[in-house]
Amino acid sequence: MNFEHLKALSAIVETGSFDAAANLLGITPSAVSQRIKALETSAGQILVRRSLPSSPTEAGAILLRTARQIQALEVDAMHSLGQGPEGRATVAVAVNADSLATWFTPVLHQAATWPDTALDLHIEDQDHSTRLLRQGDVLGAVTTEPKAVGGCRVELLGVMRYVPAASAELVQRHKTPDGVNWSEMPMLRFSANDDMQHRILRSKGVEHFPPTHTIPSSEAFLEAARAGLGWGMIPEQQIQRDLTRSGLVPLPGGAAHDVTLYWQCWSMTTPRLERITAAVRRAGSELRQSCRTLCTKSAV
Incomplete structure (x- = not known):
């Protein structure tokens, strides 16, 4: 060809x-x-x-x-x-917003030391990022897909845990003898495709969803929860990173949701691709620790 x-x-x-x-x-x-x-x-x-x-x-x-x-x-x-x-050669990578706001940030610090490389980050939901790999728009992607895209390799990064949380004031307003009023307490979602909150509601038997605010930014989502705009599934790392001022409390009776993340990238070997892969692997060590902890708890 x-x-x-x-x-x-x-x-x-x-x-x-x-x-x-x-x-x-x-x-x-x-x-x-x-x-x-x-x-x-x-x-x-x-x-x-x-x-x-x-x-x-x-x-x-x-x-x-x-x-x-x-x-x-x-x-x-x-x-x-x-x-x-x-000049710099561009390296295009797909990563979801929550990862970029938490465990992925060390990759940015690493990239700052690469004089020959410029990052081109595509913010894409982890359930859909392999589409960009298939199209050739990116050379690597953080994804929930364990099966390698054609012409790509895949490795496990670990587990990202989401916790249902809200401001203490919002919880107090919707408190019931059994916990909280899930059918009336306002809710947050990241996008129309974000169904993590809906899973919690369905498990509570709630058929008609409460008032819902769509906040398509990881940082703004956290701030909206702090402000009492609604409850949402917040990355555990985001909450733990700022416990002193988060003002968020876990919702009583709300189960955590774990998302397993993988790194997929082109099968070819180039210095830049190996460099970004190594940086993602190192940054994902926090996720791998979470994964080992979860596996240990499951074994017990």
């Missing part, structure tokens, strides 16, 4: 159009079109949706990942030979 054809595919997806891809590559739009047609003929199927912006088909996403992997290898090889362009 011709590498120049793959570079044309990558440029189209990056810029959103054939004309913009031509400007990026320094060739004519006609040449870009010819390269894509040749690539589609070789693959035997359509690879690019001719829309605005242009986007890869399912087959195109597979080749896009290949194209970006080859480009990453080329950049690293040229740098190793001392012939690469000056």
Whole structure:
């Protein structure tokens, strides 16, 4: 498969159009079109949706990942030979907001010491981050998916525990002899896809959900809970990190929810990919400790 054809595919997806891809590559739009047609003929199927912006088909996403992997290898090889362009190469990684606000932060400190690398963080729910891997948009992702995406490797990071919590004032207002009034106490959720709170309510037999506030930011979610706007599932690490001023209390009768996290990344080996993988692995040591503790408790 011709590498120049793959570079044309990558440029189209990056810029959103054939004309913009031509400007990026320094060739004519006609040449870009010819390269894509040749690539589609070789693959035997359509690879690019001719829309605005242009986007890869399912087959195109597979080749896009290949194209970006080859480009990453080329950049690293040229740098190793001392012939690469000056500046930083970009490393794209997907991570969920709660991880970024807690255990992932040491990765940022590590990245600050890498003079040849720039991070491009994609904030994505851990249940959906492998989509970005399949599309070739990122080279690594924090995910709940234990099965490796094609062309990727996977390793266990550990467990992230969420605790149902609220401000002491909110709990007091909705206190009952048996605990709290789950059907009336206002609730927080991160997004429309966030069902952790709903699981608690269903376990309590609550069919009609209480007033619900959507707060799509990990830090703002914590502040909203502190303010008494509603109760929510808060990362245990977030609460423990700031016990002195969190003002949050666990909800009586509310069970914790554990989310097992994995690191998936391209199977290829490059210095930058190994560096980011090692940094994520080190940062995830706190999660692995949580995992061992949970496993020990389960064994008992």
